[in-house]
């Protein structure tokens with residue numbers, strides 16, 4: 001086997017804790033970022049290409065990663081967005097008829113540094129107990145002091161604006177130009193499966209850069225507005241928050257997902273905060289407070305909306321709650337067709353329980369278009 005003898009590598013956390021492992025493939029080097037973990041058993045390719053993970057080192061809690069290879073169709077953006085990958089067992093072989101590359105080839109094509117043979121259970125328990133923190137993965141195992149110094153230069157996720165790094169530079173149109181409805185989407189890190197979900201329900205979507213103004217987004221007279229998911233802290237997104245505030249005055253239907261949900265809260269003067277540990281996985285339980293029904297959802301966030309402020313806000317209603325820790329999982333504006341969720345109805349990966357949110361958005365669009 002080509003990669004049987006592999007270089008030693010390490011994960012160094014910002015508090016000095018070290019976990020050892022082996023380099024994946026033959027790439028040497030270091031990758032820095034906030035270390036976080038995803039508990040999904042499947043869906044690694046969608047996770048690695050999700051722009052919301054920009055700047056993060058991903059620990060996969062599933063013990064085998066790579067065993068079903070990759071497929072060019074199953075991406076959520078045009079490249080890998082995680083900063084680095086940490087796994088227990090990296091599978092150099094894969095078995096799936098529809099795969100077109102091994103995970104190793106996919107990582108190499110994207111120049112991604114990855115480390116395997118790490119005690120990921122110990123690492124995940126450690127982060128879970130001690131909270132989100134920065135880390136470096138590196139093959140420079142004899143240069144720990146130098147790595148510590150370099151790690152100190154890495155900015156904290158709190159206060160970090162990252163949407164501009166992943167947003168489209170120019171507006172573009174997605175879907176059939178003759179579709180029944182038109183949606184303007186603010187791209188602060190949009191996942192492809194959101195666009196697929198909007199297009200398949202009969203919309204043509206115009207996707208705008210992170211700093212687009214209301215005037216730019218309103219110019220083609222859309223039937224509704226969408227504010228996307230994305231990476232980083234929502235608070236520094238001053239342009240997106242200001243644009244959202246202006247769009248709200250138009251009284252058109254609006255839907256926000258994840259970072260878009262946080263931006264909607266901020267546009268209403270409700271603050272957000274950094275969680276001790278985020279929610280990242282595909283089996284997070286949510287209670288829909290409007291229907292009394294439970295949903296199993298796909299999640300990926302490290303910030304959340306302040307519950308007391310949302311509860312006290314005269315124009316807002318909390319519509320969904322996360323059942324593990326009672327964090328706010330959804331809000332709506334009482335007097336407008338405007339709502340948002342902290343989780344991912346587009347799944348990819350994950351269950352489709354929350355698909356109905358896209359349908360509700362289209363019902364609102366149809367009602368307001370009449």
Ligand SMILES: NC(=O)CC[C@H](N)C(=O)O
Pocket residue numbers: 052228229230231232233234257258259260278300301302303304
């Ligand atoms: N998936 C997302 O949109 C994540 C939103 C935000 N970056 C957070 O970590 O909370």
